Amino acid sequence: MSKLKERTLIILKPDALHRGLVGEILSRFERKGIRPVGMKMIKMTDLLLDEHYAQHKGKHFLPRLKDFMKLLPVVLVVLEGLEVARVVRAMCGPTDGKNAPPGTIRGDFGMSISNNIIHSSEDLESAKKEIGIFFKTDELFNYERADLQFYYAEDEREN
Template structure:
């Protein structure tokens, strides 16, 4: 089973959309295996967005991501990285399709509610930044047999 990191960004937390976003992931059948509310520090921001630190937009990105708490979530599921990114929609909320999280709730490129890992490598790196190994919960959902076939 694949895992990914999802961050509900400060705009999501401040707009009180945590429950709405979580319910969409749960309704899709994705499995929450770790979750916590935390304040991103400038140091953590630099680690998370290492590939952007030297770019001109990074200072405003750091200011935004450290401005209020985020909710870090580890989701598990079949093709969860692709599934979550499809659910989010285009990065720019103004360009995101209706029915996607950003299409329904965002009208900004930067304040786009949610971050999600874009590959297995970034998912592992990002999960390691936000969670210790003992913070993951391994449990079975009783509804799993009703969400997908045994051979999937």
């Protein structure tokens, strides 16, 4: 697989939706040269949240997090690009919005460790698992942006 075809998952949480930040956040990724290849809005269920947050089972914060994630619908987006999981996590900033630097999504819009605007997959392995929870193969699309040459050098586009 070309490194330009690496994929990751973001979840725009209920606070992003409620505060009208969905378009602003998505435009940051698109302006960076990262393209959405799948997107939908859903209402989270306990079943989906238990599967998604399986690694946090039994932790004290999980019930509160699950309640928060069920407040409003969330927007699920699969993003594609070069080193996309690493780049997207850097753009999101640290989990605790109070400690996130300005210029990051959480640094610009967040003040909470729980209500922190966005989830992003930790790495490509986690992304593959998480994408599989929320998306069917036929819900993901392949396309090229006409301006790709202005985001990536020729040798980066060919790898």
